[in-house]
Amino acid sequence: xxxxxxxxxxxxxxxxxxxxxxxxxxxxxxxxxxxxxxxxxxxxxxxxxxxxxxxxxxxxxxxxxxxxxxxxxxxxxxxxxxxxxxxxxxxxxxxxxxxxxxxxxxxxxxxxxxxxxxxxxxxxxxxxxxxxxxxxxxxxxxxxxxxxxxxxxxxxxxxxxxxxxxxxxxxxxxxxxxxxxxxxxxxxxxxxxxxxxxxxxxxxxxxxxxxxxxxxxxxxxxxxxxxxxxxxxxxxxxxxxxxxxxxxxxxxxxxxxxxxxxxxxxxxxxxxxxxxxxxxxxxxxxxxxxxxxxxxxxxxxxxxxxxxxxxxxxxxxxxxxxxxxxxxxxxxxxxxxxxxxxxxxxxxxxxxxxxxxxxxxxxxxxxxxxxxxxxxxxxxxxxxxxxxxxxxxxxxxxxxxxxxxxxxxxxxxxx
Amino acid sequence: xxxxxxxxxxxxxxxxxxxxxxxxxxxxxxxxxxxxxxxxxxxxxxxxxxxxxxxxxxxxxxxxxxxxxxxxxxxxxxxxxxxxxxxxxxxxxxxxxxxxxxxxxxxxxxxxxxxxxxxxxxxxxxxxxxxxxxxxxxxxxxxxxxxxxxxxxxxxxxxxxxxxxxxxxxxxxxxxxxxxxxxxxxxxxxxxxxxxxxxxxxxxxxxxxxxxxxxxxxxxxxxxxxxxxxxxxxxxx
Numbered sequence: 001x002x003x004x005x006x007x008x009x010x011x012x013x014x015x016x017x018x019x020x021x022x023x024x025x026x027x028x029x030x031x032x033x034x035x036x037x038x039x040x041x042x043x044x045x046x047x048x049x050x051x052x053x054x055x056x057x058x059x060x061x062x063x064x065x066x067x068x069x070x071x072x073x074x075x076x077x078x079x080x081x082x083x084x085x086x087x088x089x090x091x092x093x094x095x096x097x098x099x100x101x102x103x104x105x106x107x108x109x110x111x112x113x114x115x116x117x118x119x120x121x122x123x124x125x126x127x128x129x130x131x132x133x134x135x136x137x138x139x140x141x142x143x144x145x146x147x148x149x150x151x152x153x154x155x156x157x158x159x160x161x162x163x164x165x166x167x168x169x170x171x172x173x174x175x176x177x178x179x180x181x182x183x184x185x186x187x188x189x190x191x192x193x194x195x196x197x198x199x200x201x202x203x204x205x206x207x208x209x210x211x212x213x214x215x216x217x218x219x220x221x222x223x224x225x226x227x228x229x230x231x232x233x234x235x236x237x238x239x240x241x242x243x244x245x246x247x248x249x250x251x252x253x254x255x256x257x258x259x260x261x262x263x264x265x266x267x268x269x270x271x272x273x274x275x276x277x278x279x280x281x282x283x284x285x286x287x288x289x290x291x292x293x294x295x296x297x298x299x300x301x302x303x304x305x306x307x308x309x310x311x312x313x314x315x316x317x318x319x320x321x322x323x324x325x326x327x328x329x330x331x332x333x334x335x336x337x338x339x340x341x342x343x344x345x346x347x348x349x350x351x352x353x354x355x356x357x358x359x360x361x362x363x364x365x366x367x368x369x370x371x372x373x374x375x376x377x378x379x380x381x382x383x384x385x386x387x388x389x390x391x392x393x394x395x396x397x398x399x400x401x402x403x404x405x406x407x408x409x410x411x412x413x414x415x
Numbered sequence: 416x417x418x419x420x421x422x423x424x425x426x427x428x429x430x431x432x433x434x435x436x437x438x439x440x441x442x443x444x445x446x447x448x449x450x451x452x453x454x455x456x457x458x459x460x461x462x463x464x465x466x467x468x469x470x471x472x473x474x475x476x477x478x479x480x481x482x483x484x485x486x487x488x489x490x491x492x493x494x495x496x497x498x499x500x501x502x503x504x505x506x507x508x509x510x511x512x513x514x515x516x517x518x519x520x521x522x523x524x525x526x527x528x529x530x531x532x533x534x535x536x537x538x539x540x541x542x543x544x545x546x547x548x549x550x551x552x553x554x555x556x557x558x559x560x561x562x563x564x565x566x567x568x569x570x571x572x573x574x575x576x577x578x579x580x581x582x583x584x585x586x587x588x589x590x591x592x593x594x595x596x597x598x599x600x601x602x603x604x605x606x607x608x609x610x611x612x613x614x615x616x617x618x619x620x621x622x623x624x625x626x627x628x629x630x631x632x633x634x635x636x637x638x639x640x641x642x643x644x645x646x647x648x649x650x651x652x
Contacts, residue, residue: 311516314477315530315578316505318498408477 014300018293019337022387025290026341029283029383031348036276037374038353043272050203051261052112052143052234054247056102058090059257095230098254107237107246112139113230115219121212123175123183130171131211132185134219134230143234144208146201152179153199158215164198168209172200187222290337291390294330298398302326302405310407319403326402330395337391338384345380349373418453419486420586420618421474426483426493428469443469444641447483451586451620456612458629459622461638467622468590470638474620475508475588476500488585505534509579513591516575517563523550523574524559530581549577553607569600576607580617587611587619593628605631 072078092098092113099111115134120127137159141147147155151169158164165185167177177183177197185193195214203209220227237243247258262269302309309322353373428444443466451457459467472478473485476492485493488507492500504510517526527546531537537545550559553573563571572592579587589608593601605628611617612633621632629635630649637645 307516308518311518312529312533313501314475314504314510316501316533316582318501320498321533408472 014297015333018290018297018333019340021290021293022287022334022337022391023340023344025283025287026338026383026387027344027348028286029386030342030345030379031352031373032279032283033276033379033383034345034349034374034376035352036272036279037376037379040269040272040276041374043268046203046205047261047265048240050144050205050208051264053237053240053243054235054250054258054260055264056092056098056233056235056250056254056256056258058092058231061251061255061257091225091229091231092233092256094228095233096228098256099233101253102233102235102250105246105249107239107242108235109238110139110142110236112136112143112234113216114140114232114234115216115223115225115229116231117187117219117223119185119187119222121175121183121185123177123181126175127186128174130185132165132219132222133211133213134216134222135213136216140213140234143236144203146199146213149201149203151200151202153197155199155201157198158213161196161198162215163193163195163218164215165195166199166201166213167197168211169200169202170206170209171212172197185222187224189224191222193218193222287387287390290387291394294333294391295394295398297333298326298330298395299401301329302398302402305402306405309402309405313405313407322405323399323403326399327392327395330391330399331388334388334391334395338387341387342380342384345383349375419450420453420455420488421451421620422484422486423447423449423470423473424484424486426473426480426485428466428473428478429481442641444473444480447641447643449636449643449646451618453618454612454616455634456608456619456632457621457634457636458632459620459636459638460624460626460629461644462624465638466641467638471588471590471620471622474586475510476503502534505530506536506582507585509582509584509587511572511575511579511587511589511592513594517571517578519563522560522562523555523566523577526563526574527578527581530578536582546577546581549580550574553577567600569596569603572596572600572604573607576604580611585618587617589619590622591624592621593623593625601625601628 095113099113102108102111113136117132117134119130119132121130137155141155146166153166155166158166165183167175172178175183177200179197179200181197183195183197185195187193195218201209214222216230217227219225220229223231225231235246237246243260244262247260247263250256250258312322312325426444426447427442430441430443432439432441447470459470461467469478473480473493474487476485476487476495480493483493484491487503490503492503495503517523518529521529524543524546527549528539528542531542531545532539547556547559550556553576555570555573555577558566558570558574563574566574572595576592579589587608592608593604596604608619608621609631612619619632621628623629633649635645635647635649636643637647
């Protein structure tokens with residue numbers, strides 16, 4: 001109403017301060033949510049694009065020999081002696097058959113056998129452990145998209161060079177390797193294999209850029225596998241939402257443990273979620289403080305306007321109407337503040353999104369030269385709603401206080 | 416004319432104040448009965464603390480009696496709810512206080528319009544028209560858009576009177592309306608009341624300790640320690 005507006009505009013400085021308080025709160029909330037959301041979703045995007053959706057490993061879901069044949073009933077005690085199991089290496093045997101079994105699921109689009117082995121790589125004076133993956137270059141490229149991420153050499157070289165080795169930028173930097181360099185891989189069985197660098201790639205995900213890739217046959221030799229044995233099968237699915245379902249089906253049919261990308265990266269995703277939670281808490285307090293600002297403006301306004309409230313009452317305004325006047329002031333402040341905050345938030349997201357940052361070298365994160373900002377109208381809606389609710393709650397107290405003013409006390413000058 | 420506008424029936428008012436943890440009862444009005452008729456211009460006089468202002472607040476429904484009944488225009492206002500009282504105040508009463516109590520953010524015109532639009536009885540344009548008339552009646556037709564702080568004390572008080580008359584009140588209740596004014600402005604305000612009373616048969620109750628003011632009304636109720644000490648009807652001048 002008119003009265004609410006007039007009283008606000010007559011106290012310009014304080015009103016503007018409060019409005020900007022709410023505005024800043026909303027802005028910080030929007031940009032923080034956008035930042036956290038953007039980080040997480042761009043991380044997931046990259047994983048989904050570059051990492052296998054499901055990894056089938058050699059680990060068995062149920063042990064081959066069961067521990068007990070007798071099914072215990074309630075109340076019975078069983079003395080269980082664990083059967084001795086062969087300490088098998090986790091190998092997928094007869095992988096072609098397993099691949100065909102997996103491919104029978106129409107949701108699976110690509111499968112790629114992988115032999116995973118850790119070796120000591122020797123180059124000049126450097127000798128360091130290196131995670132080497134033996135791959136079938138064709139199908140593997142469809143999963144990790146090496147050919148799009150080559151920085152040196154060409155991906156097709158690997159297929160044509162039996163002793164070829166492809167490196168991620170991170171491991172290439174560690175060893176100081178360049179295209180065409182020759183190095184030795186020493187297996188844990190003590191055998192030495194000579195390989196030659198035919199390509200260097202960079203995906204932006206450190207987990208992948210730390211690795212090296214060779215042809216499947218080479219890795220099988222290093223690991224001492226037979227030609228029909230691999231350690232993992234990677235696959236991509238068509239419908240990402242049903243990846244868990246695909247993984248469970250594979251486990252049932254092949255008895256090999258299958259993990260989806262969510263399960264593999266669960267710790268990283270959990271970390272991101274935890275950080276966002278902390279950020280949200282901090283921002284929550286910012287808005288809370290802004291809420292106190294609203295309460296402050298309204299309380300001082302009510303205190304200053306005791307006389308006016310008494311007058312309004314004596315000329316016939318009801319309690320409810322007085323409450324509405326002061327609630328309206330709070331709502332107005334909140335609305336204008338939220339609107340300004342949304343505008344500032346939009347600008348801030350834009351600015352933050354264009355800031356150049358030094359890529360992080362940590363193992364779990366991905367590298368990017370920009371902050372990835374999420375963009376969704378929901379941030380604005382949620383932040384405004386939140387600020388609005390906080391201000392509304394903050395204005396209820398003073399508004400009701402205003403309605404309780406006893407005109408006689410004021411008119412007699414007792415206050 | 417013998418229509419009774421205000422009637423007090425054995426009204427008492429006791430204030431309970433707490434001091435040092437113990438409750439102290441202060442009786443302001445022990446037992447008061449009187450009537451005010453329609454069209455009367457009544458002055459309530461008495462020393463400060465005698466209870467005359469309390470009487471006025473009881474008439475206006477701003478305060479409630481501890482016991483007894485207060486009737487306004489045949490309505491028992493002493494038993495009404497606060498919201499009902501707000502309505503009665505808006506429709507039947509006009510208040511003028513010692514201090515003008517205008518809303519500082521609003522112009523003279525808007526201040527006068529406020530009681531009219533409060534209940535939605537008038538549309539904004541109707542209210543504006545009527546407020547303009549009322550302000551020119553009190554001689555302020557050139558100050559319609561001035562803010563209260565741009566007006567002199569006398570002008571502010573005249574705006575307050577115009578506001579009190581906005582909803583054609585049954586009674587105009589005024590509390591020391593000249594208490595803050597010089598003699599020239601006091602005379603102007605008094606003449607205004609006199610004119611209202613004579614021309615429009617406006618019932619007016621004035622609480623004052625300005626003897627010259629009181630003597631020019633029609634009836635003086637002198638209050639001493641919460642009791643009616645004398646009740647004199649004066650001849651028309």
